[in-house]
Amino acid sequence: MMKKHWWKILGVLLVLYSIIVGMLVPLKPGILLMTPNKAQAGETITAQIVGYNTRYTQSEVPIRAWLKLDSAHTLAARRVEVLDDRHLRAEFDLPRLLPSPKKVVEFSLILDHSKDGASVYPEAVFVVQDSIDAAAGARLWVNTPIQDLHHRTGMAFPFLNILNETIRNTYYHVPFWFAMFIILTAAVVMSFQYLRTFDPDYDRKASALTSVGLLFGLIGILTGAIWAKNTWGAYWSFDVKQNTTAIALLIYAAYFVLRDSFDDPEKKARISGVYNIFAFATLVPLLYVIPKLADSLHPGSGGNIPIGSLDLDSTMRLVFYPAIVGWTLIGVWIAQLNLRVKRLKDYLWDKD
Incomplete structure (x- = not known):
């Protein structure tokens, strides 16, 4: 009897497995929100960051944060303050000229936490520059490379914004x-x-x-x-x-x-x-x-x-x-x- 109906048993077990595991495995820590999401070149942004499934207070080393324009241009936060497990405050000093020919430049936010690992928030802030000079902006830019990121251990599903x-x-x-x-x-x-x-x-x-x-x-x-x-x-x-x-x-x-x-x-x-x-x-x-x-x-x-x-x-x-x-x-x-x-x-x- 078992030999005849093995595929039915397999189907039931696979469906039960997908339902149970799919509902119980947690999502990786992520970033829900960053405010403000608009800024002016040359000013200092004091960003309020809201996390999801995060443990900001439990980091064994200081949390690091960057605003990323592209792979060659990243800006480290001057200061990161932990408010609670889900809230951070980070300060970024924006240069007055950006290495981009665009009037409005889009930056992503990247956080690194010793236990939660790295988190990315795309389109975190849109920076407006009054004067456009990409060459001068490239000369003024002080790049702070993103390196030595931590990785979260354990089984978890990816956190994707909106979803x-x-x-x-x-x-x-x-x-x-x-x-x-x-x-x-x-x-x-x-x-x-x-x-x-x-x-x-x-x-x-x-x-x-x-x-x-x-x-x-x-x-x-x-x-x-x-x-x-x-x-x-x-x-x-x-x-x-x-x-x-x-x-x-x-x-x-x-x-x-x-x-x-x-x-x-x-x-x-x-x-x-x-x-x-x-x-x-x-x-x-x-x-x-x-x-x-x-x-x-x-x-x-x-x-x-x-x-x-x-x-x-x-x-x-x-x-x-x-x-x-x-x-x-x-x-x-x-x-x-x-x-x-x-x-x-x-x-x-x-x-x-």
């Missing part, structure tokens, strides 16, 4: 889409097989798999809407990725409407098989091609960095990939149960 704790949705929202695509791929293969052999069991398999694929797609779009609310400010912002995904799911929903409109089993199976191939042919352009050609807030679309290049570090992969495998196996299991029901219904129908 914060919602980064955990990576283990649920994204795997559902992967599992959906795998299952719908299997479904279209079954449709091809039916049109090649006209074996009704292939049609049942295609229908069972497609129903699970649609279910996973609906869960994916629901978890995506919740994520969007926390990061973009609205459940549905009519982003191109959201719109094309909704269209793709509606196309697949129409598959079942089409099936229910025919009484003749053979006609239902033939037309459903052709339509399933059409639906799958639209899936790739709608989900992966069109969003890349238009402006989009979604990672991997509209020129945004796709998930995996920055968001997915080695620690997250330990949860992300098992979640994909686990939900795919669970989906196949659900489809198998659905297939049994369809076979039983057809058997009882033929018997009558």
Whole structure:
């Protein structure tokens, strides 16, 4: 019995693992906020810094802070004062000319803590310079290189600004889409097989798999809407990725409407098989091609960095990939149960 159902047990264990580990492993310390976020060249900034999961009071050595323009131009804080575990005050003396031809220059904030490790806050402050002379600014600039940074020990997920704790949705929202695509791929293969052999069991398999694929797609779009609310400010912002995904799911929903409109089993199976191939042919352009050609807030679309290049570090992969495998196996299991029901219904129908 165990040998026959090992993949079901594996699927359940992987899903449980991804849920438990994905929710319990803490995020790395990070920087939530720095104020002020605007400054004038030539003045001293007194920055108020708010941390996340930080232990500023427990540093074994003085905390260091830098404003970073680029790899060749960094400015160390003149003074860093620890207020409590989550709050710092840092002072930076900005030169009157900056080594940049831009009127407004963007700096990132970097902190180094002996226990929390290094933290980065991109676009921390925008500095306005009245006079622009990049060459003179380069001569005036006193570079303080960033070196000997500390590293946090122990398992933790990356802290990313804006995402914060919602980064955990990576283990649920994204795997559902992967599992959906795998299952719908299997479904279209079954449709091809039916049109090649006209074996009704292939049609049942295609229908069972497609129903699970649609279910996973609906869960994916629901978890995506919740994520969007926390990061973009609205459940549905009519982003191109959201719109094309909704269209793709509606196309697949129409598959079942089409099936229910025919009484003749053979006609239902033939037309459903052709339509399933059409639906799958639209899936790739709608989900992966069109969003890349238009402006989009979604990672991997509209020129945004796709998930995996920055968001997915080695620690997250330990949860992300098992979640994909686990939900795919669970989906196949659900489809198998659905297939049994369809076979039983057809058997009882033929018997009558």
